[in-house]
Every structure is written in C-alpha cells, then in structure tokens.
Amino acid sequence: MALQDAWSEALTALKEQASEASFEGWVKSAFPLRMQGSTAVIGANSGFAKHWIEKKHADAIRQLLSQSLGFEIKLKVEIVERKEPLLLDEKLPVKPNPQTNLSDESIFQPLNPKYSFDNFVVGPTNRLAHACAAAVADEPSRTYNPLFLYGGAGLGKTHLMHAVGLNAVQANPDFRVVYVSGEQFTYHYVTSLREHRTAEVRRRYRSVDLWLVDDIQFLTGKERTEEEFFHTFNAIYETGKQIVLTSDRPPRDLELDSRLRSRFECGMLADISPPDLETRMAILQSKARTGCVALSDEVILYIARLITSNIRQLEGALIKLHAYASLMDAEVTPSLAEKVLGEYYTDNAPPVIDVAKIVGEVSDRFGIDPSEIKGKCRGKEIVASRQLAMYLARTLTETSLPAIGKAFGGKDHSTVLHACRKIEERLGRDRVFAAQVEEISRRLQHER
Missing domain, CATH: 3.40.50.300 (P-loop containing nucleotide triphosphate hydrolases)
Incomplete structure (x- = not known):
C-alpha cells in the first residue's frame, strides 16, 4: 500500500479518536512526505503543530500506519514551510528498503490535484x-x-x-x-x-x-x-x-x-508579483470556503492588510487563526485575529477598526457617552455623532449596512445610508468639521 493511502486510512481513524479541535487544528493539516526505510516521514506546518502531533498523536499515528502498511514503522515529523504538499505516492516494498530505486516510476512526484486552474485566484499581478x-x-x-x-x-x-x-x-x-x-x-x-x-x-x-x-x-x-x-x-x-x-x-x-x-x-x-489587496481578500475567501472556515469580511480585510508578501503566509495565518479559535472555542473576530496574528507579523500589522472602536473615538472627540451614540436618543448633537460613527463604520470597515444599523440600536440599512449622505453633504460645506473627521480617521487608522 502507498504511504498516501495508509495516511488517508489513518486520518479517518484519528478523526474518531481525537477531539474535533485537535484534529481540525493540527492533525488534519499534517501530510505524508516519504518513506525512509521503515520510517514514515510526516510533514507539519509549524513547530507548534510538530510538537502537538508528537506529544498527543504520535503513538496512534504510528500504530495506524503500521497496521495499514503491514509492517512495523517508526514515525518522524518534520516542519515543512507552508506549501501545499506534493505527495510522494510511492509503492512500498514488502520489506522496507532504504535505498532509492531509480527504475521505480515513483522517483517522479505526482501532480497535486489541489493545484487546479479552478481554484487559482486571478488578479492583476498574476x-x-x-x-x-x-x-x-x-x-x-x-x-x-x-x-x-x-x-x-x-x-x-x-x-x-x-x-x-x-x-x-x-x-x-x-x-x-x-x-x-x-x-x-x-x-x-x-x-x-x-x-x-x-x-x-x-x-x-x-x-x-x-x-x-x-x-x-x-x-x-x-x-x-x-x-x-x-x-x-x-x-x-x-x-x-x-x-x-x-x-x-x-x-x-x-x-x-x-x-x-x-x-x-x-x-x-x-x-x-505579490497580490494586491483585493486579490488577497479573494484568496482568503476562497481558502476559507474550501476549508469550511467562517470568516467575517472584517477579519478577511484585517488579514489581507496584515500580510502583503505571499499566498503561503496568508494560508499560514488562516491556519493559525482557525486552530486557535477551535482549540479555545472562541469566535473569530477582528480582535482575536489581532491577538493571534499580530505577534507573527508585527512589522506591518494594521490596527483593528471595528464599530466599538469608532464609537469610542467619536465619543472622546465630542464628549458624548457611547451608549447614547448607539442608542435611540434624538438630541441634535447625539444624532450628528451617531451619523458620523455610521459613516466611519461604512468607510473604514467592511461591515455591511444591515450590520452597522444593528450595532446602532437596530436601525435599518436605509437609515445608515441616510446618515452617510448627511455626513458627506456636511463634509462638502464645513471645513472645520471635515478637519475633525480627518483627525478621527487618522487616529483610528494609526493607533493600535
């Protein structure tokens, strides 16, 4: 039996044995690399994943692979930089032979079915x-x-x-x-x-x-x-x-x-070349959809702004975030993304901007209590501050209009649109107000 087939059987069994969080976070992302004599070499995407597999699942994996392959094997876990695995579907001899057989077709790596044109995200740079x-x-x-x-x-x-x-x-x-x-x-x-x-x-x-x-x-x-x-x-x-x-x-x-x-x-x-922001967001949406990971537009935007270099790092960030949320049974929010990923990408980590932070900044600037801004009070100054907060939420975040309305006392999307139009009109005629809004926007986008 090929190592890949044995690994597939082992995964099926491990899914039943391990906790859902442990399996989805660490075991599922591992992959078979090769046989070295009687040693099965398994790839892990990070040092933490390697440690987790070795500590929690090594004995079970070794036993399951030995059972499938028909002989006792040793297990080795290697850290492999995140790149979709190219599986060596080599046919194993009845008696393990540590030497490479150059006459065996398996000296060539098979094509990876995950790398198709259908799931390649096209953008200006590629x-x-x-x-x-x-x-x-x-x-x-x-x-x-x-x-x-x-x-x-x-x-x-x-x-x-x-x-x-x-x-x-x-x-x-x-x-x-x-x-x-x-x-x-x-x-x-x-x-x-x-x-x-x-x-x-x-x-x-x-x-x-x-x-x-x-x-x-x-x-x-x-x-x-x-x-x-x-x-x-x-x-x-x-x-x-x-x-x-x-x-x-x-x-x-x-x-x-x-x-x-x-x-x-x-x-x-x-x-x-490295993908632009829109392409990075599309890649994250595709990867999240394929991996059945629920991510809000705000989280996707945060990751896409955070990681600008390559797709492999985007995938790695998605894995880290999903694994952490699964293990901690936590909802994936922009704040959680900042907590989990900020330490890995501190040089270019943008601040997380959400409705709560916007309301807080508007509250500080105009001296109005956040509960009043998010409430239903109809006082003139409070309404103006609420409309500004709605406008900033629409322009600085990827939050949908219905979600913005819900955050401000259950308003509907038409109310949010009306608020945005009122602010845009005032910006065009009131230079002092425009400067105040610019200052608030700058603080939100640069303060961590």
Whole structure:
C-alpha cells in the first residue's frame, strides 16, 4: 500500500479518536512526505503543530500506519514551510528498503490535484502568468515553449505548473507528464552516476510529453548537473515536447551557464508579483470556503492588510487563526485575529477598526457617552455623532449596512445610508468639521 493511502486510512481513524479541535487544528493539516526505510516521514506546518502531533498523536499515528502498511514503522515529523504538499505516492516494498530505486516510476512526484486552474485566484499581478499557463495547458508545444514563470516564494508558480499538468492529463490520459524540482533533478543525476545508471535515467527523462521543472535556480553552482540539464532540455525541446519552468528570479539573474539562460529566454517569460489587496481578500475567501472556515469580511480585510508578501503566509495565518479559535472555542473576530496574528507579523500589522472602536473615538472627540451614540436618543448633537460613527463604520470597515444599523440600536440599512449622505453633504460645506473627521480617521487608522 502507498504511504498516501495508509495516511488517508489513518486520518479517518484519528478523526474518531481525537477531539474535533485537535484534529481540525493540527492533525488534519499534517501530510505524508516519504518513506525512509521503515520510517514514515510526516510533514507539519509549524513547530507548534510538530510538537502537538508528537506529544498527543504520535503513538496512534504510528500504530495506524503500521497496521495499514503491514509492517512495523517508526514515525518522524518534520516542519515543512507552508506549501501545499506534493505527495510522494510511492509503492512500498514488502520489506522496507532504504535505498532509492531509480527504475521505480515513483522517483517522479505526482501532480497535486489541489493545484487546479479552478481554484487559482486571478488578479492583476498574476494575470499574464495564468493566461500563458492556460494557453500551454490547452495546446502543449504549440504556444509559449518553453514557458518560464518567475517570482518570489509562495505566489502561485507551483500551483500554475501543476494545473498545466493536470489539464494536459485530463485531456489526454496517455500524456506522459513529469514533474520534478531542480533539487530532485540534481539528486537523480548524482544518484545515477553513483549507481552507473545514467542511460536509464536519461531515457526516463527524455521520453516525456510535458516536462515541468520547479525551482530551476537550485541548479546554480552545480556545473555537471547544469550540463546534464542542458542536454536533457535540448533533447526534449527538439522533439517538440512542452517544457514549463519556474524560478524565483528571471533568467538574466540566474547564475547559470549562458547557454541555459538563452534557452530559457527563447520562450515566454511571465512574472508573478505579490497580490494586491483585493486579490488577497479573494484568496482568503476562497481558502476559507474550501476549508469550511467562517470568516467575517472584517477579519478577511484585517488579514489581507496584515500580510502583503505571499499566498503561503496568508494560508499560514488562516491556519493559525482557525486552530486557535477551535482549540479555545472562541469566535473569530477582528480582535482575536489581532491577538493571534499580530505577534507573527508585527512589522506591518494594521490596527483593528471595528464599530466599538469608532464609537469610542467619536465619543472622546465630542464628549458624548457611547451608549447614547448607539442608542435611540434624538438630541441634535447625539444624532450628528451617531451619523458620523455610521459613516466611519461604512468607510473604514467592511461591515455591511444591515450590520452597522444593528450595532446602532437596530436601525435599518436605509437609515445608515441616510446618515452617510448627511455626513458627506456636511463634509462638502464645513471645513472645520471635515478637519475633525480627518483627525478621527487618522487616529483610528494609526493607533493600535
């Protein structure tokens, strides 16, 4: 039985044995990596998750995997930076053998079905890369060959690469697709030299229809591996087969042989930059929906403003927040998000702005009790302060109109809209008032 199948069986059993919070927060997010002889290596997304699994679930996991695999195994948990797992669906020998068998098809990693075009969120910073990948997937070897995707870590390059392969195999099940990282290519080449099997490995690599090579920058500084890669690239390209590569930088910045760089540059180059705010929010909504995590618009906005670098960090933040809320049986609110995530991303953590904070700031500025602002009193100054608080809630938060109305004594959305219009009209004619509102907004957006 394959390790992945054994892990799936173990998860089913663990779901019944472990508490819901522990399973959803830590066990479910773990994933099988590989077999090392008789040791099953499991990946965890953080040091805390590793510690939790080892402390609470290691014995049960070891027992369940041993039962499924048919022999006694040891268990090892490794911390793996958050990146959707690429599962090694290797067939295990009856008697565990610690040596890699280069004649086994499992030396190539299978495509990850989670990385499809359907769940890839397109935005301004990745639109070109997505369009190129989709074109290659529809007609391999006819457009953009090779396709070279580049950008920082965790921006979706691997996702698009797998989507190309999955699409090609779905259209033609006999299509021979090989996905490999630069590190794996190096390992396969070095191992083939040691075992005197270079001819066999070359044949395996060069008889493909679609070659997907991830993190090509790993070849830098490995002259003999570069040479082998160069000849493999040419062999595949000259037979009219499609090649897709990814890197953390464009070809011109790779410290590789000039012949390789020129080969990469003869195709289509497409960069992926960090997603903008709207795309980050869409990604979080998609991930939350897929993981059945209930997040308000305010929480999504907070996380999207907090984390601007890459998608992997967005996913990691979502996991941390969901796990904490599950373990503590707490509702996921903007304040909770700030408490849980602020310590991880202190450099760019924005202040949490909610209705309560807005009411407090307006109350301090105009000397009116917060209960009166949120109540039903019709005094002129109180109504004006209430309308301003409604206006700020609409402009500075993602709170819906009905939710804003509910927070202010159960008003309906039309009342909130009326309040916003009144404030906008006053801002246009009253400069002193406009300055006061600007000061309140500035304090809300910069004070923690």
